[in-house]
Amino acid sequence: MADQMKIRAQLHGGVADVKILIFHPMETGLRKDGVTGQPVPMHFIQTLTATHNGKTVLEAQWSQAVSKNPFLNFRVRGAKPGDKIMVGWVDNRGDKASIEATLN
């Protein structure tokens, strides 16, 4: 579901600079609903994986303290035009999404 994520991957001298934006509430479980006053249940991304041409380059584990609509920037050496960067995540409800970019 690409509308849940944005990716920008740029090549700088053999290094892929990858920026990810994920549209996700990252609820801590501590926030109260403004209308009902009830606590909003925890809902947050727990794991995120990035691959470069199918090879894992980054494995992240997150808590609910990563900001709402998470931003992530990472870099991969040994990249060249045409290479594919894929990033996917899974949250504590089992919801998931992924996105792919081709370097140019």
Next chain:
Amino acid sequence: MRRSVLGAAAVAMATAMLRPLQLLAGQWNKAAFDAKAVADALKGIGVSATEDSDRIVLKAPEIAENGAIVPLEIVSQVPGTQAIYILVDKNPQPLTAVFEFSNGAEAFVATRIKMNESSVVRILARAGGKFYATMREVKVTIGGCGA
């Protein structure tokens, strides 16, 4: 007939339910993330001792106006860095993120985190089975955990 249909449905359901759990099992370190004390979080990620290192470069604001969005940029210049950990000592659960690098990923990460109140931000780097640490106090004007 009816039984076999139900059986197939049960298998399909079990498979569907198992899949996300399998993805999470072993990948998300529940004990470390649930820990409420820094010492327990460190224990959860297998840290027995850390060595202070100025080769971990942390860019963080001195004062974060909004605790809901505190930008951090981390570079580890410790040779052979395999992972970077972010902990916020005074958050309800200090362990915030773990990043494991492989296959050419640089020991670099930039992200945004929530801070409940002014606290030490503790960055660890793991290299060759050893843990290196750098710490920085970040002041927070408006807490970000209930946000």
